[in-house]
Amino acid sequence: MHWGNLQAAEGRLQDALDELHLAWQQTREAWQDQQAERFEETFLRKIDEDLAAVFPAISQISQTFGMAARECEE
Amino acid sequence: MSANVRDIDAIRDFRTKLMRFAEELESCLQGLQLELQRAFEWADQERPHYWGNQARRAYDQLAAARTAYETCRMRTVAGHRSACIEEKVAFNKARRRLEDCQQQTERVRKWSMKIHHDADEFRGRLASLRRLVDADIPQALASLERTSTVLEQYAEIHRPAPSTDPPEKA
DSSP, X not given: OXXXXXXXXXXXXHHHHHHHHHHHHHHXXXXXXXXXXXXXXXXXXXXXXXXXHHHHHHHHHHXXXXXXXHHHOO | OOOOBSOHHHHHHXXXXXXXXXXXXXXXXXXXXXXXXXXXXXXXXXXXXXXXXXXXXXXXXXHHHHHHHHXXXXXXXXXXXXXXXXXXXXHHHHHHHHHHHHHHHHHHHHHHHHXXXXXXXXXXXXXXXXXXXXXXXXXXXXXXXXXXXXXXXXXXXXXXXXOOSOOOOO
């Protein structure tokens, strides 16, 4: 059994997050007031924190599935 | 509170990119859920079915090997009993195979429990992504929409009126 889709999903999430960071940096060059700061604090930090917690969880479950596959196959 | 926005379109562009991010997040969430489902089917159905079949086959092979071994031992050639080495080797091999299959069946049962346990914790983490997609990002998008609209309205009000002076003669 192959569990590569888990790692692929992790890679896609990381790429999407990197793109979002880049987009926000570009936006911040044009939007430099307190509301932008508040938006960053309220929403973007939450996105960062939630994804930061998911990445190790994906690695962990991927490891569990990999070990199970090795032990339960012929 | 004063606004410092050089380009309102930049906010709208970011809103579009945030929407794309949410779509990618949704797609990944669905993919991860599918992988969990696939793991459950593998651990709860496919693997037990496979090792159950292998154990039954091993049991039949052991029965056949035992019969062959015992038949051989009963046989005498010129008053001597055969050592039946090949039959004994086959019998021991079949016995080991059955033991392996029984151990694998138990191992699969334990791994199934571990997979469900770890998957429950993992789903807890995924729930935070689900909240991002269903609640936090829509709120963020609404906030960006409001900001853009207010700034556009402000820009419209403070746009210099078109000049009413007659055009200069060349």
